[in-house]
Amino acid sequence: MADPGKVEGVPRGVPLLLPGPSMSLLLAGLVLLSLAGQAAALMEGLYCGREVCYDVLGVNRDATKADIARAYRQLALKYHPDRQRPGEKNEEAHEKFLLVATAYETLKDEETRKDYDYMLDHPEEHYRHYYHYYSRRLAPKVDVRLVILITVCAISLFQFYSWWSSYNDAIKYLSTVPKYRIQATEIARQQGMLNKAKGKGRRSKEEMRQEEEEIIRDIIKNKIDIKGGYQKPRVYDILLFQIVLFPYYLFTYVSWYLWWIYTFNIKREEYGDAEKLYLIRKNMKMSEAQFESLEDHRKQTFLERQLWVRENYEVFKREQEEEMKQKMASDPRWKRYRRWMKNEGPGRLTFIDD
Template identity: 80%
Template sequence: LQDEETRKDYDYMLDHPEEYYRHYYHYYSRRLAPKVDVRIVILVTVCAISVFQFFSWWSSYNEAINYLATVPKYRIQATEIARQQGLLNKTKEKGKNRRSKEEIREVEEEIIKDIIKNKIDIKGGYQKPKIYDILLFQILLAPFYLCKYIAWYCWWIYCFTIKGQEYGVEEKLYIIRRYMKMSQSQFDSLEDHQKETFLERQLWIRENYEVYKREQEEELKKKMAMDPRWKRYRRWMKNEGPGRLTFIDD
């Protein structure tokens, strides 16, 4: 009875012994109540998720670098840059510092990967992870992002709705991205010539985008019609169809 709330419940029980179920509920609700602060649990959970996110992204990024190092196009370019900078010559030192062929191969591989990291801008899901993208920082910076979005939205309304200014290149690409329902990272991963095509066709205008969308859908249908796998699937559906599950009484 050291707790004040517990003493109040005890005094109430002495005054009202007939309310058995109420006393029973309050007693066990206090006994079984979690002793750890919920805020600490939430903080630890968010931190754990953030750490997992960061290392998972680094793993994906390293996988992308390892893959690009096997692509002849990028490997040849990286090897040529390393040769021009004299980095490969350092791996073949003679004398006491002489390395084995296996060690030379490993060092050259690391040099090629480092050049690919510095020269190639990987975008999308395999891009280099940033500390500010993890969940913990996203939560901490949420008020800042909200204020920034409100300020940007007010600027957009003032410039393009009230004053009627013409869209710039960035604004046009933003509208196109919204029409395509793509995230910023997905849109950034597109080739530059694709974005130029979007601008040439004026896809920031809704009518032009709808025409472009229908064209893409028709093109996709044609590709699927010519794809041997889809042909086999349609033939199978026509001849056999999906299996049917029936229940028949004996």
């Protein structure tokens, strides 16, 4: 016989939740707590404000992109300002349309939707929500790779134009130097280029002079090898090609470095002229373009002095410094400068009224 007050399958002492007024109050309290937690997650100024974006579109949190897009199209047609009649309801429809558009922009993007769902689930992390919201809104919409590519191309074009300008300036200068101008004029006469220029119909002296200048400059371009910073620009030297060919240059350098170690450090072979000049350039701390611009007889002097040996280079460096000091000591301009510095000095710049 069953004990009174005991329910089968339930241990004695466990309180029972029986249907009635107390049960209804408990359920109502749970619903209110859930709504309060969700309301606490909604912040003014973030996403849909105090509204839930899912409720604005009339979809649940499990809705797919297609469901969200379908709901947005329906509501956009319903609340579009052009479909409303003038009046007070038109303003309400406009506000509703903006809210629907905001909800769609929030939920259509996967990353933004994840941040929004996280805000609904973790309403207490206020600072995190503000950071993610504004970091995505203020983030650049343009692909960073495209910006970098355009920047590199612009720099490369500027480089090439600048180098061509320097090269043309060097050609113009060399055409005024008597040594090179006489040589170029002699070559032009031997090839009959000046006679052809003079025999082209009746022209003014100014036109003939300009054409002769162009012929002389062309000969200087073809016959004189300009080195250093004013050399003829090459496409492979601009930044864009340097970046593209960087893996090849890196592989070439590593291969050369391993060959150097194997040949001269392990096998102990003698340096060739190219290797000696390379070591001399490193001792002088000069770039390849600077070293190539030196005259050949100076390079030959470096080889004769064996400047690839560090000790020999230090002696040569001290000699050059002493020679420079002697030149400066005997130069009248430096004498005047030192006399002026000793007697008057550089002076001072003051703001005191006399």
